[in-house]
Each structure stands twice: as structure tokens, then as C-alpha cells.
Amino acid sequence: MGVNCHRTFRSRANDNAMLPDNEIRFDASGQAWLDQLVQRHQNRASQLLQMLREIQEHYGHIPHQIVTELAQRLCIPRARIESVASFYSFLHLKPHGEYRILFSDNITDRMLGSQPLMELMCQQLWLQPGKVSEDSLVSIGTTSCTGMCDQGPALLVNELAITNLNHQRVQEIVHLIRNRTPLGDWPADFFRVEDNIRRSGLLLGNALAPGELLRNALSLGGTNIVESIKASGLRGRGGAGFSTGLKWEACRNAQGSEHYVVCNADEGEPGTFKDRVLLNQQADLVFEGMTLCALAVGARKGFLYLRGEYRYLLEPLQAVLQRRRANKLLGTSILAQAGFDFDIEIHLGAGAYICGEESALIESLEGKRGVPRNRPPFPVTHGYLQQPTAVDNVETFCQAVLALHMGAEQYRTIGTAKSAGSKLVSVSGDCQRPGIYEYPFGVSVREILQDCGAVNTLAVQVSGPSGICVAESEFDRRLGFEDLPTAGAFMIFDDSRDLFEVARNFVHFFAHESCGFCTPCRVGTSILKQTMDKIAAGHGTRYDLSEIENLDRVLQTTSHCGLGRTACNPVLHTLKHFRPSYENKLKSLMFSPAFDLDGSLARARQMTGRDDAGAHLREIE
């Protein structure tokens, strides 16, 4: 079983700890560092996000002066830099502490006790969530699912993942922070990420050597590869299930000065972590798939867009790329075939779920805010830099290699009629053996529950918050595009859980991750969040439930992309199956105002130091 340890860089923010807000010593060596950075990125504004990430790693935030200097060097308005930096939740335009702690706030982390652990850490460091400590040492907050659901609760410290949190580990972290111990000297054990592979199939059990398939594919040529992939029935593993062969064919046929291949490793759907394991275990297969795609569509350049939460995988992945270059599996004249030139660049995200949407991902690759584009045109004809681009999921690239290796006919025998091949399922939540399970498509929910040791299961959330909540009566439903399409998340809730709280967690997630481009999603997800919080606080009425239905109609029909269109799903699905868990929180009234009169007095109570009964308003029923 693969294990990955990561301790890569030290925070250099210490040097600037004594300077006032937002100011740094930007001397000659700072100038030289910035010059070198900009040069390394060839003065290209399309590299802006990557530069900002490196600046933040260097300084701990993105200093005001650097924004000005960078704008001058790149000849772009400084407002554009601020605009991009402020879009990504891991980037900070103001100092945010030498140690920036973000607790993963997925429902599975919460079920494993993340909230009391965060409270403990805040208490011990004398800190409120979301705030920076007075001495600029540390900040503590929450972030969307970091993809460690099988070994949570988890957190990120300066974008590096720490898993398996418990009381003792939190105490140790507090101690290390208080002593200003550089991250590089923290115990390696903290950063250990297990693969937790519980069941292997044709993908995880493959015995292909690097380059083996590529060697065979060379003689086939682009058209035949596309035809074979089409014939194999392979469909995208990111959830939407578009035919991979058709996508490659459209990209191949599209006119453009360059063609591009993009691997979507922005695995942000809460509860999904299979790409993390594939990138750790099967990096060669992923890159082989991308190279195969390049051969098929005629691309010379590829990108792997790696979510910021998987920052620790960057160096190992770059080492694999380097080895493949050395072995002539990347670069010019791959496998001595003249004219077959292809190389891969890794781009890092910085905390924006929406960049998993392919056109937003392309915007982000171009160094912009990750806002989904208007479509048509689609990326296959107008993608990266408006050129034909094939964007596929990490797992899809792996499956493409296997489909070609096995042959279309053989590949189709696995899975179901409309869902060929196998699927990796990321199992987390209430079960004995969370981890990665590979099944042929068509496996039932019940079968997976049995295999992972789940008992007294109330419901399973298939394919994350935007997916489907499956109740016990439906456990015979099967994974596959015919029935339960999935990107792979499989979160299990037993009968001790309150499905209302699960839905509320998901609604908070959507509000946090909305890009803010379109009115319905920007405003609607926030209103939905407030409505759910109102119900949770005991102020909900039947009117609020009908309000949710109204919001759903607006979001579903008018949103710009899938995020807004599916943001109400968790509420609607849990309302359908678990209505009592909503209704038992409602007041008997038909209507109750959203304005919380007593809550609005909290500040006055704090200022006067009172918290007695007389300082509270009793509600009028």
C-alpha cells in the first residue's frame, strides 16, 4: 500500500513578522527574486495564478507592493491581479498568519469530530475562527472538503495536508506553532496520506509498464485510437459521462493553431478522493493516458490541473514527469517517432471548487478568475487560449489506456450496457473500512455497503452534494449512467445521523464555492444557506420549506452552470426521504421573520458584559 509523506517548503514569513500590516521589506534581493519568478514564467500573464501561488508560498501572503511590482512587470492592471487573487480562497492579499490552519469542513470530517478539535485549537491559541492572532502568528478557519475523508478529520497548514487529527495531535500542533517550529521540522507522521485501497479491479490491479501501451498505440495513429475509444464505450468519469471517444474526435477535427490536452485533477466534490490515490499510485498511467490523447487529437502540450489541496503531490508528480522525459515518453520525438512531440505542465489550483467545471478550469489555467464560460462554443473547439482542447478526468485518462490495451470488445464486457468498464468509488462516513473500492459499473449500493462494513445505514450520498441522496428503500439501485451516475463519492450515514444537518453542511458548501458570476447562484445559495440556518436555529416555519422550493426552481432553471443548478439537490432529496428531520425543527407557525431580534442584541450584551436572562428577549410564540 502506497504511502506518501510530504514536507516540502518552509514558511519564510518569519522574516517579516515585525513589519506592520501589508508591508514587507522589498529590497534588492526581493526585486531579484520577483524578476526570476516572472522570467521563469516567461512574462506570461496566463501564468498569473501560478506566480501568485509562489509569491504566497514565499511571503505567506501576497504583499501590496508585490502586486504593484508584478503588474508593472506583466503590463497588466493591478486591479486584475487583485481580482484574480481574491477569487481563490487560499490566496491572501493581507497577512494571514505565519501558520494558516484550515480545517476540512466536509460532513465526514464533522462526523469524525473536527468541530470540537477546531474549538480546542482555537481555545489553546487564544483565537477566534477566521481571525489572525494579534501577533500575526496563526490563523484558523475552515475550508471545503480536502479529500481526506477516509482518514479525517483533516486540516491544511499552509496548504499542506495533515490527516487523522485527534486530541493529542491537535495539542502537538499547538505546541509546534507556539514554538514557531518550521513546517519542515514537524513530525513526518502528521503528513502521512494513506491510499487505503480496499478493492482492486482492472485499473488498480493493472500490470502495464510505463510506455507499454504507447508503444503499441504509435502504429495505430490518431484516427484509429479515436475509433477504438469510441467503440469501447468509454464515458467520462468526472460524473457527466460524456463519450470520451466523441470528445477526442471533436477535438481532433477542430481547426486550431494548437491542440491541447488537459487533465482535470481539481477533485473538489466533497467526499471524493479517488484521484488523489490515482495520482499517487498510478501517475504513470494518468500521464500515459494524456499522451495517448495527445496522439489522438494532435496536441503538443498538456496540462494537469492539480487542486491546491493536493499541493503535496506536486513534487512526486514532477519527478514522474522527469523520469518519463528521460525515458523518451515525453518531450520531442516520443519513442523515437519523429513529429510526436508532447509535454505536460502541472498547474496548481488555490482553493476554488468551481474550477472543476471544465470551462472554469480553462479560465484558471489562463491565469484568470475561475468563472465558467458561456457555451457554446465548447472547449473541444474553443478551449485553452481559444484553441481545441480535450479536458478529461484523471480516472478517464487511466481508463482510456486500459480500454485501448484490452481492446474495445473486451472492455465492453466489463460493466453494463451503457456504462463500460470499472469505477473507483471513494467510500467514507459511517463504515468500518473507508477507502477506495474499484467495481465494475452496475454494482449495487447494498453490495458496497456490505463490503465496507456499514451497518444500520440510513442513507448514502452518491456523487457528492450535487449528487443523489439514496435512502434504504433504494439500496438496490446500481452505480452507472443508467441509474446512479457518479463521480465516485460515496458518503455513508447511519441511523445516528441527522440528514437535515448533512444537507445544511452541503448548502454551506455551495454558498462558499459559488463563483458569484450569475445572480441566481450568487444570491440564491446565500439565501438558501440562511434559510437552512434559520431552520436549524429553531425559527423555521412551513413558509421556509416552500421558500426552499421556490429557490430551487430559480436556481435550477436560471443558473449559469451546474453548481447553481444542483445547489438545492441535497435539500430536496433529504426533504423527500427525511421530511420529519426538517419538520420536527419547525415552529407551528406558518411564518416567522428571518430577523433574529435576540441575536441582534448579542453585540450589546458583549459590550455591556451581560448575559443574564434580562439581557435576552423572550420569543413570542
Added chain:
Amino acid sequence: MNETFQLDGSAVPFEPGQTVMQAALAAGRYIPHLCYHPEFKPHGSCKLCTVKVNGRTVASCTMPAEGGLDVESEIEELNALRRSLVQMLFAEGNHFCPSCEKSGNCVLQALGYDLEVHATGFRHLYPDRPLDASHPDILLDFNRCILCELCVRASSEVDGKNVFALSGRGITKHLIVNAESGKLSDTNIALTDKAMQVCPVGVILPKRVGFSVSIGERRYDQRPISAQALDDAPRQTDASGNCAACEGTP
């Protein structure tokens, strides 16, 4: 110009490359909209112009026109959605029409009246958005911003200045100006800029002329916004560069 599509049961001709919105306006047919402006590339963010095309809801400003499309716009189902969207925009910002100098010339207000939005409906979010009065001739009241990006686009595409940009994400998204100080007075904006003319609400205001036209005599005081569709119909600039869709500057 032989091909047509159906809009609410009657034919609308179009030229290749036009969107449903562009073709409809050119034919003197009104589809409610906020962030669309004839001089700029369609944006598709406000979603007020949502229509049903062959039964599927899409933004008409970005939907390419095609022969034979069946487009529905003036139906209660869509107007109900539009009402909710207008309500969302009112709830999101701080809009106090009675004390706003743009009242009567405001597209958001006019749409609200025309779509019969009687109340905000949703809980107000009351965001904290400080004014920028630093510039001697121009006031920025961010409270009314609906994030349509028209000023961003005008400043970048027409004025070539990039005075405005958007910052933040989701519900924290907000308008910023391009200056190290973050203040409008430190930009090169001018009263004659296109960016000064395109704000559909009352964010970008020339100082000292707010009430030169009395309330009651303003554009949408005369006739509802939908009835002015024909005035706006071509919605193209005339020879002198004036645009019927833009508010005049002093």
C-alpha cells in the same frame, strides 16, 4: 436574412452570428434584460433575459439564434423567475429608491415596476459597502452595485483604461477600482468615459447634477421599460456615437 425563429408565436428574422436577444431587439421585440448592452459582447450573468428555447431555459443574450427555434419569453413562468431574480438583486445590495438620485432612470427599478415586484421577498443581506467620494467630479456608491460588469467592460473595451474590476468570490464579490490606493481619485477616469454612461443603477454618478431632471420627468417615469422597447430597438450607436440605451452625461 431569410431565416427566422419563433418568439412567443411570431417570427423573428436574424442574421448569422446574432444571438436570440440581438435578433429580438433588432426586430423591435423586448426581452427583459439588465447586463446586456448592444455595444458589448454578451455577458450572460444577470439571467433576467432567461427564455425557454425548445422547452429548455437559457439566457437569450448568449444563445445563438438558429432557424426554427421555438422561443418563449412573455409567459408567467418566466416572469415569475425574473421577479425572483430582481428580488434577489434588491436583497443583495442596499437599495433605497426614494433617496436615490438615479430613481426614475434606474433599470433595476424600472424592471421591478414593470415585472410587478411588490416587495423584496427575500431577507435583505445588508452588505457593508463604503462609498468612494474621493474623486472631485464622480461619486461611487457601491451599495447599489448589481455586478453586471458593464463599467468593467466599457472601461476596458471602449475607454482602454481598465478603471474597474471585480474582486472577491460568490456573495462577497464586489467592484474595485484600479489604483494602488484603491481610490477612484487615483485613477485616470474622466467624465466623458464610456464607463460613466453605462451603469444601469446608481453606482457611478457625476457629482452636482443628480437632480437636474426632476423626479417624475425621468425616463422610466414616462413609460415602463418594456414600452420603450421600440425606442431602444436597434440599440445601436448613431453617427455621433450616442447610444439610445445609455444615459446621457452632462
